[in-house]
Amino acid sequence: MDTPAETKKIIFSGIQPSGTLTLGNYIGALRNFKLLEDEYQCIYCVVDMHAITVRQDPAALRRRCLELAAIYIASGLDPKKNVIYCQSHVSAHAELAWILNCFTYMGELQRMTQFKDKAQKHADNINAGLFTYPTLMAADILLYQTDLVPIGADQKQHLELTRDIAQRFNGVYGDVFTVPEGYFGKVGSRIMSLQDPTRKMSKSDPEDTFISLLDPPDAIRRKVRRAVTDSEADIRFDPANKPGVSNLLSIIAALTGQSVEEAAAELRGQGYGKLKDRVSECVIETLAPLQSEHRRLMADKAYLQGVLTENAEIANRMALRTLRKVQRKVGFAERLK
Ligand code: AMP
C-alpha cells in the first residue's frame, strides 16, 4: 500500500494493549471499525505508550501488542487497506503530544474522569503520564487530520478535549488541524460489568466481571450465567431500574442488529435463564470466527511483525506531514533536511 489517497476522509482509533480485550471493547469500538472500511482511510493504533501510564510487565506488554494487532486483523480488518501499527513505532506521536501539552490547561486535565478513576485505582503511582494521557490521545488523533473517531462512550470526554485543543491551536495559527467528530454505535457504546452493572466492563477488573474476546465457550456460559440481574422476572430495557437485564439486552442487540426492544419482545415471559442462554449463544457465535483467526495469526509472528513494520512506515509518512507543519507554525528553527 502506498501513502493513502488524500481524497478519502480519515478514521483513527486506538486500543490499549493493557490486558485481554473485553466484549465491551468489541461492542463499543472494534466492531464499528470495519463498518466504514471502504468509505474511509482507516488507521488503527495499538497504543502502547498509553498503556505504560500504569505499570506493565515488559514481556507481557510486548506479547499483548502483537496479540492486539492480531485481534484487529481477526476482527476482519484487512491490513492492506487499514493502517494497523504500534504507537511507539511512530515518534511523531510523542513529539506532537509535547507541543499540545503547551496548549492544554492543568484545569482541563484535572477534570478528566478517567484520570480521577485511575488515580484512585493506582494511588501509589499517580504519574505525570497518567495526567497528560489525554494530550497524547489528542496528538494521536490530530496527527492524521482525522475526521471521525469510533470510540465507546467513556472516551467522549477525551474527544471533546481533543476538539478544544485543536480549535485553540487553529485559533492562534490558522487551520492546521481538522477538528474530529466522534462515532458511537447506536447500541452498546457502554457495556457494563457482569457483576456490577452500574460500572463499565473493564479489562482491569476481576475476571468474572468481563468476557474476554478469547474466552472459550464454557467460560462465557459460566460468566453470563452468574451475571447480576434483579429479583423481578420481567425482561425489559430500563437501564435506570434494571441495569443488569438492560446490559444483557444491549449485548444481544449489538450483536444481532436487533433493537433492544425487539430483543426484549422476543424473550418476554421466558425468564432470566433463557435471556442468559440467548446472550451466551450470541457472544459465542460472534467470537468463534474471531478466535480461530486470532489463533492462526498468533502462530505466525513473523507475518504480524511484518504488518506492523510496513504500516508504521505508512503512518510515519502521514504523521510527519502534520508534525512538520505544526513545528513550523510554532516557530521551531527550520530544518534544511
Ligand atoms: P481501552 O481498552 O480503554 O483502550 O478502550 C478501547 C476502546 O474500547 C475505547 O474506544 C473504549 O471507549 C472502548 N470501550 C472500553 N470499554 C468499553 C465498554 N465497557 N463498553 C463500550 N466500549 C468500551
Ligand code: TRP
Ligand atoms: N484512550 C483510549 C482508551 O483508553 C485509547 C486511545 C488512545 C484512543 N488514543 C486514542 C482512542 C485515539 C481513540 C483515538 O480507550
